[in-house]
Amino acid sequence: MKMSKNNWYRRFLLATKGIFLQNPILTLGLALPFAVVACTSLQTAVGLSIGALMALIPAALLLPYVMKWIPQQLQWLDYPICALLSAVFLMPTRLITGSLSPALMDSVGVYFSLFCVSSLLFTVKEKCKEKEPVRALLTLIRMWLGVVLVLVLMGCIREVLGYGTIWNKPLTFMKIRFSGVMVSGLGFILLGFLAALGKKLHRTILSVQFWLRDGWPKLKAKVAGIFEKNEKEPKKIMDEKELIHEEESAEQLVEQITETVLGKEQDNK
Amino acid sequence: MMELIAVFSAALAAENLFFARAFDFGNMSRINRDPKKLLTYGGLSTLILTVAGFLAYGVNRLIAGTVLYNYISGIAHLLTLVLVYSAAYFLMGKYAANFFEKLGKYLPFAAFNCATLGSLLLSAKDVELDSLAKALTYHLGAGVGFTAALLLIWSLRQRLSSCNAPKSFRGLPLQLITAGLIALALVGLTGNQLPA
């Protein structure tokens, strides 16, 4: 794979694979209930992110060890055991996030418990199945960061549009309150536009990269060509002088060569 | 009887698991080619949900008064789902091998998804569903509504893929916007209420 200077974008994308390239929410469509319905403000977004992390850790790290203890016939129990492990981890987390963002537990507390059965969990489980612990942890962290990015964005936008505050501090320039943004329908639409924005950014950067590779040298050549045309007219005068100079120097060179050749002949003679 | 019908239709339309609560959009990408697969998935989910509803009602009665209710309810309902899933696995493996070949792939996804656990938790929290019949009707309505929503989105897929959308909007963004507009239409039933 040619990792040339122009492929900086591809290297960046592969390094941040779960965050920008295959964002679990915006591209794979995984943890949607949380982003669409539960994420009504920045505080709830932070609470949900903590819950997501605590639910994903056992699936990625603990499950391979647990499954080694289970006999071969009961291997189909991997889904229930994965879900149960995450639920066990989620129980104390509920205490922590309850103190951090009580609004989350009041209105949409049901969603917090749903991390243990969401498709995000099962996808992380599949991805981290065959890997060593360090790699599994890195994959997990990348996917989690992708989820957090989208949740925080959605939470901010919905809180600013709906309540006019950020982290419960009012903003003065928001005069109109779209109180209906908290409904799931508008959450879906916002998320759809975020996904389209992500795709558009990706396509823009790709097209910039292609232009840097193909279009920028052409542009440089064109610009240089324009400059060369401007310089040609004064160069003509110089060309004549150079020609004369070259002719003279050519004649001198011929004389030198004949002298040396004749001189050699005279020596040889 | 009228109350049961009201509960059923409320679970079906007004608090639709797919549109009003956005449950389980992610599994769409696996199975959205064929309406029969969607029906299988939805039907399995509904069945498991209804059977688990029996157990969950009893479990809920047991733990309802305790102090740690909020923390235990998640695991308790998940345990009921695990029991029903294991029972279904064994029964299908022993007595209905034909079904098991076709449906075996979908069984874990149908049992453990946001829709089933979410419906169980929501019915546990809901004060109006105090009798077993009402809770079961709620689960049945929720499952049927979920399957109907999946079929509706499937029928729109072909239309969505052939419209002249800008390139940034093709695929998932357009599906999300469509689901959002249908959810907006269902606001006509519920008004401006946060689904809890």
Add this chain to the structure above:
Amino acid sequence: MKMNAKPFPYIRAEERSPMLMLDTAIALIPPFFMACFYYGMRSLAVGAFTVIAAVAANWISDLCSGRGLEWWDASPVVTGMIIALLMPASVPYYIPIIAALFAIFVVKFPYGGTGHNLFNPAAAGLAFVTLCFGDQLANYPIPLETLPMTVDETVKLTQGAASLLKMGAIPTISMEQLALGNFAGPMGTTNILVIAACLIYLLIRRNVKWYVPLTYLATISLFASRVHHENLSAAESIIVELVAGSLMFVAVYMLTEPVTLPKRPMGKVLYAMTAAVITMLFRYYGVVLNSAVFALLLTNAFTPLFDRLVEQGHIVERSVTGSEDE
């Protein structure tokens, strides 16, 4: 690889011709005249702002998606006029503008512009605004009272007929008031006779198939005659249901929009019946006022399903008659 550059289904005629939408725009002008007569110049100002916002949004979205500017496209004009006519005349100016922007940028732009939208943009814009600013849309000014250009607390606002029906009361509208549209309601929807005349114009111009509004109104009348208030007879109940709210307006202008209708006649009839059933269900059990608009938005999602069903029916019918021929 796409063999055919046109979108599915391929049996439809070219709907981007300007004359189709121009006729609808012409048919929307008489309700504006009546609104101006009852509510003064403010109704025209609301309409003008909405139409300008819709047209500008359409141009911007066309430029952004690289399709090129089509300045003769009359469909955003129609969208703007419909949104304005469904608002009370005393609405603050920013609300219909927000509705128009939502309608174009969220419902038309992602789907690919004019002729490709899946949902009726005016219905979606109105749904969004009812959701966010619902209490400002619930009260209507009394007609034939002068309405200043900037509305403040001195303007008297009353409840419309639809909210009275929802609460279980009977709106007291006499026959002359009904005929002339002299009762409180959204700007363009109270004048039943004017809307009926515009329907006849659209039927003559062949923009609208006659069976679509007929099926819709017939199904609603059936429901209204069965389930009605104790003090009303069946006929009175039918009239009250048809008059209260935006039902006739939706039946004439929004239900018959060619982009969102199914293609075959049977599909169109099914669509109209479904829209009527859902409208009545929303009216009985729903909470929001403009139930016809929300019901239309929901029925738009069923259009591809009706297309598919009717096509399957045609395929089966053709196979059956084919085997009979053999």
